[in-house]
Amino acid sequence: MSGYQLTIDDYSKQNSSKILKKLIFYVLLIAVIFLSVYFIIILDTDWHRIGSGASILKQLSYFIGLDVKIMPLLILPAFETFLMACLGTMLGLLLSLPVAWLGAKNVTPLGSLSFGFARMLMTISRSVHEIIWALIFVGAVGLGALPGILALAFRSVGFISKIIAENIEGADKKPIEAIKAAGGSGFDVMYYGIIPQILPTVIGTIIFEWDINIRRSAVMGLVGAGGLGLAFFRQMHMSNYPGVTTVILFIVGLIVIGEILSHYLRKKII
Amino acid sequence: MNNKEIYKRNNARNFINVSLFFFVIYLCFLYLGIDFERFFSALGRFGSLIANRYYPVEIPYVLEPGYLGSILDSIQMGYLGLVIGVIIASILAYFAASNITPSKRIGYWIGKFFIIFSRSIHETIWTILFVTIVGFGMLAGTMALTMYCIGFFGKLFSEELENVDMKLVETMRSNGANEMQVFAFGVWPQVKTAFTGILIYTWDVCFRASTIIGFFGAGGMGWYLKRNVLQLEYARTSAIIVSIIVLVIFSEALSAYMRDKIYKETQ
Numbered sequence: 317m318s319g320y321q322l323t324i325d326d327y328s329k330q331n332s333s334k335i336l337k338k339l340i341f342y343v344l345l346i347a348v349i350f351l352s353v354y355f356i357i358i359l360d361t362d363w364h365r366i367g368s369g370a371s372i373l374k375q376l377s378y379f380i381g382l383d384v385k386i387m388p389l390l391i392l393p394a395f396e397t398f399l400m401a402c403l404g405t406m407l408g409l410l411l412s413l414p415v416a417w418l419g420a421k422n423v424t425p426l427g428s429l430s431f432g433f434a435r436m437l438m439t440i441s442r443s444v445h446e447i448i449w450a451l452i453f454v455g456a457v458g459l460g461a462l463p464g465i466l467a468l469a470f471r472s473v474g475f476i477s478k479i480i481a482e483n484i485e486g487a488d489k490k491p492i493e494a495i496k497a498a499g500g501s502g503f504d505v506m507y508y509g510i511i512p513q514i515l516p517t518v519i520g521t522i523i524f525e526w527d528i529n530i531r532r533s534a535v536m537g538l539v540g541a542g543g544l545g546l547a548f549f550r551q552m553h554m555s556n557y558p559g560v561t562t563v564i565l566f567i568v569g570l571i572v573i574g575e576i577l578s579h580y581l582r583k584k585i586i
Numbered sequence: 587m588n589n590k591e592i593y594k595r596n597n598a599r600n601f602i603n604v605s606l607f608f609f610v611i612y613l614c615f616l617y618l619g620i621d622f623e624r625f626f627s628a629l630g631r632f633g634s635l636i637a638n639r640y641y642p643v644e645i646p647y648v649l650e651p652g653y654l655g656s657i658l659d660s661i662q663m664g665y666l667g668l669v670i671g672v673i674i675a676s677i678l679a680y681f682a683a684s685n686i687t688p689s690k691r692i693g694y695w696i697g698k699f700f701i702i703f704s705r706s707i708h709e710t711i712w713t714i715l716f717v718t719i720v721g722f723g724m725l726a727g728t729m730a731l732t733m734y735c736i737g738f739f740g741k742l743f744s745e746e747l748e749n750v751d752m753k754l755v756e757t758m759r760s761n762g763a764n765e766m767q768v769f770a771f772g773v774w775p776q777v778k779t780a781f782t783g784i785l786i787y788t789w790d791v792c793f794r795a796s797t798i799i800g801f802f803g804a805g806g807m808g809w810y811l812k813r814n815v816l817q818l819e820y821a822r823t824s825a826i827i828v829s830i831i832v833l834v835i836f837s838e839a840l841s842a843y844m845r846d847k848i849y850k851e852t853q
Contacts, residue, residue, distance in 0.1 A: 349666065349669055352663075353666065355659075355724075356662060356663065356666055356725060360724045360725065360805065361724070362723065366720050366721060396618060399614050399618060400618070403618075439835055443830070443831045443834035444830070445797065445830075447798050448811070451815060452632070452636075453628075455635055456635045457624055457631055457632075458624070460618070460620065461620060462618075462621075462624060462625060465620075532708065534708060535711060538711075538714075538802070548711065548714075568703065571706040572706065575702075575706075
């Protein structure tokens with residue numbers, strides 16, 4: 317037999333080793349499931365504290381019902397949450413413009429140095445959870461809506477600037493070269509060559525991020541920034557469970573409104 | 587009207603629009619009670635906070651066995667939440683995909699409602715709710731992550747299901763296949779790759795969430811974070827944040843690698 321032909325034996329041997337590998341992989345995955353079940357549900361759970369099914373149901377039944385009295389008090393925090401999301405997204409966009417400029421391979425000014433720096437900023441911004449950002453900013457600028465806005469902005473920078481940078485890298489080179497050939501400066505290239513090309517995608521991304529930011533800004537209050545999260549925190553600490561349900565309803569309503577708005581806006585733009 | 591006038595008018599209009607925009611932002615700032623001096627000095631304060639308090643990162647703290655164990659706890663929580671969440675979310679997504687749903691009137695809306703509901707509540711709020719119901723510990727965290735996964739995975743997967751090629755499904759239906767057969771031989775082969783991709787992505791996101799939910803009473807790394815934040819142990823807090831960043835980058839790289847591999851295998 318010539319060397320480059322696979323016999324059926326060889327083939328089945330290769331195949332069976334592949335199947336064996338896959339089998340081991342799946343068995344491992346399932347073993348980890350059992351291990352986690354053992355650690356979480358058997359070792360770590362205090363079943364005595366939870367009690368029987370009836371006591372869980374009793375605990376759940378506290379949440380049933382709405383507290384009508386606090387509803388008027390929630391309208392302003394809901395508006396505040398909404399504003400926090402809007403301003404946070406805007407500030408995030410503002411901050412992500414220079415990061416995207418540094419992080420796009422074809423326009424970055426200092427080569428791999430600034431490129432690497434911008435990529436590092438993006439990764440840090442995305443991998444730190446918004447709660448941690450809020451904690452840091454509450455420490456830095458005090459309580460209120462401002463740390464929430466800053467936390468949302470810093471959390472959004474990673475995603476927005478990554479998308480903008482990718483779009484700049486993928487932009488059509490012909491208009492850019494034409495502007496350069498006509499003697500345009502770097503600013504001219506950016507303003508007339510690149511921005512008109514990437515604008516629709518970027519606006520879509522911003523609307524998407526804004527939609528997510530509404531969800532995030534609803535929990536900023538848990539660590540000291542304002543909004544509906546603070547109302548939730550208060551109701552929870554007063555053990556006013558119907559009030560908690562009301563706040564959650566408000567959050568869901570706000571997010572549904574945001575989702576409808578973003579759907580409508582994206583359709584209008586794209 | 588010549589060009590110059592049009593240019594002038596447009597310029598004036600742009601000027602009015604821009605100034606109106608800034609005026610609205612100014613009103614928002616006033617409404618939210620934000621001090622402008624604080625706003626403009628925020629970056630400086632942030633920098634000095636990082637440099638003065640967080641900076642000497644106490645790396646040995648995150649290498650202690652207790653903390654390393656909590657990382658394992660977080661991973662387990664994320665994994666178990668993912669498995670249970672994906673099983674529930676797949677069923678819900680099957681109902682919530684408008685083209686293949688078995689009952690358009692009731693099942694569709696139920697599936698859609700549950701997915702939107704679990705998506706619109708943030709994972710930290712789920713954690714707080716479950717902690718009040720089942721008490722502190724990893725069980726509450728697992729439940730919260732389950733809800734999170736239902737929302738995240740359900741949305742992406744139901745959108746994927748809505749994009750399947752319906753011709754194949756119609757052909758099978760007209761040949762007398764029942765719902766199970768249609769799903770197993772008509773729909774599933776089309777979405778298999780996307781399912782695995784979304785699954786890996788969901789794991790990545792779920793792990794990211796599992797690092798923080800301990801802050802509100804579920805186990806894992808978040809609990810250490812909360813303790814050190816409350817004790818004002820800045821050096822340790824920053825060490826924990828750094829460890830979270832490293833782990834998240836690692837999980838992101840792993841999930842990107844796996845998705846790439848699966849994508850290549852199916853090509």
